[in-house]
Amino acid sequence: MKKYIVPSLAALMAAAFLTTAQAKEIGMNVPSPPLNEARITELAGPQSKAWLDYLARSKARMTADQDALLAERKGLTTIPAEPATGNGEATMPLKAEAAWYKTPEARAVADSIVSYQTPAGGWGKNQPYNVPPRQKGQAYVGGNENRVNDPANFDRPLIDKWSYVGTTDNGATITEIRYLARVAAQNPAEAAPYHNSIVRGIEYLLAAQFPNGGWPQVWPLQGGYHDMVTLNDNAMEGVISLMRDAGAGQAQGKGDFAFLPDALKARARAAEQAGLKALLAGQVVIDGKLTLWPQQYDPLTGQPTSARNYEPPSLSSTESAGILMYLMQRPDPSPEEVKAVHAGVAMLKQLKIDGYVFKRVEGDDGRRLHAQADAPPLWSRYYDMKALKPIFSDRSKQIFDTVDDVSAGRRNGYAWFSTSPQKAIETYEGWRAKHPQVK
Structure with a gap:
């Protein structure tokens, strides 16, 4: 995948900017393009077969998941x-004392x-687990019964009562x-069911x-912006870091993932490297200079895209900061990684806002x-990719x-x-002292 170079903000948003002096908005957000056979055939070039195979596997997996639930429900009277x-992550603490995981x-x-x-x-996401185990025939994910099919909403359910069934949004799957x-590491005698579930989870993320090395927000693919390469809420960075720990990070047989088969560790290492390559390719270039990353981008073109109605194509400071932290944790960064970090931090420094707080009085x-x-330094979540100034949006899709x-x-x-x-x-x-600028 080629590194994306900004041609113009208007072209990126594919929307006419308003020209009247009285208008408050500076643009309109539009939905992400579909990831389908027609666009793959048009845009993927030599990789078309790989993408078409991926799409077919996703569709088959979706059908299998839905059929499994229907099979469970066959014959049930209720x-x-x-x-x-709710807050699923709060029920899965990752920093408790080791002894607590034995309780x-x-x-x-x-x-x-x-x-x-x-x-x-x-x-699924936002799923608390301090509850009894799932019952036969129960949905895998909550919150789908009352989703409203509003055509104006970029996040409308495209499949009835089936949304976010397998996702990395809000730390899902990664945290589980x-x-x-x-828990498995602290309960070795009873670890088998947990080990089996972990292996299935890593296999899921690999699939x-x-x-091109990126990850969608939801898989099997469910359509809309969920099919884009998703950096939002550090989703992709979270998957790559997990692959690091499951693979290269545990190569010496230590840590929570030491039990993984060597072949699966090798696949995790390869996935991390492919993901890293995709991250580096996703760093936006403006006027010939590396800047920051968007929240999500089209996997076929590399162009930043929208997510929800109020999340327009843009540079995203928070997601970029997470990516930079990941890159700075790598022990032996390549010259390309070093260059990406220097450029990204320089842009964060350029965009910071001093002397203001965002609060209600x-x-x-x-x-x-x-x-x-x-006030501590502050950053807007989104920055216009042409003017490098903060932008904001609303459910109406207006950009301000x-x-x-x-x-x-x-x-x-x-x-x-x-x-x-x-x-x-x-x-x-501290990092730059060990990794000087690469010319």
């Missing part, structure tokens, strides 16, 4: 209620996790695998990897930027150059600004 939804409480969570694994090997590995209808002399024009509900309910990139900059200060 279909069990949907699984609970009945920890084991019960692990048993629940195993029970909710989809036939393909993944897990890591948690099971912690989901695109031919008395009299505001929602959060706004307010001057504060001692000020957060004040976003509706109060969306202004309060989304992380439009963040201080998290500062950690990448601080880490860089």
Whole structure:
């Protein structure tokens, strides 16, 4: 996949910018292009067969997953209620004391996790596991019964009552695998079901990897922006880091993944390398210079794309910071990796906002930027890829150059600004001494 070079913001958004002086918005967000046979045949070139095979495997796997649930429900007089939804990650702590993973409480969570694994090997998002194991015929993932099929919503369900059934969104699948590995390591005599589930989970992620090394948000593919290479919420970085730990990181037979078969470790190492190559190719070039990464991009063209209605194609500071942290953790970075880090951190430094906090004060209808002399550095989540200035959007798909024009509900309910990139900059200060600029 070629590194994407920005031609113009208008071309990227594929939408006419408004020209009237009175208009508040500076553009309109449009949905991501489909990943289908027609576009693959047109755009994938020599890799068309690999992409078409991938698409066929995804469709077959989707059918198999749905058939498995239907088979369970055959003959049932009552279909069990949907699984609970909520803060799933809170029920799977990864930094507890080692002894805690031996407790009945920890084991019960692990048993629940195993029970909710989809036939393909993944897990849904926002799923708490401090609940009883899944019942026969119960949906694998909660929250699908009441999804509204709104044609104007980029996140509308394209398959009735079947969405996010196997995903890396919000840390799903990645967190389940890591948690099971912690429990298995502390309970070696009873580890077999957890080991089996972990292997299936890693096999699932390997099957989901695109031919170009990236990963979609949901697999089997469910359509829409979920089929794009997804960096959003550090999804792809999370998968690559897991592959690192499952493969190269555990090559000496140590750690939570030491039990994995050597052949699977080798495949994990290869997946990490392919994913790393895709990450480097996804760093956006503007005026001949490397900058940051988008939240997601078209796997066939490398172009940044939209996600939800209020998530336009752009440079994303928070996702870029996560990628930079991953790259700086690599022990022997290549010249290309070193160049990517220097350029990415330089851009974060250029884009930071000093002297402001994003909060709500008395009299505001929602959060706004307010001057504060001692405020820590702040970054907008999204930056226009031409002007390198903050941009914001809304459920209406309108794109604005000020957060004040976003509706109060969306202004309060989304992380439009963040201080998290500062950690990448601080880490860089020590890293750069060992890795000087590559000319």
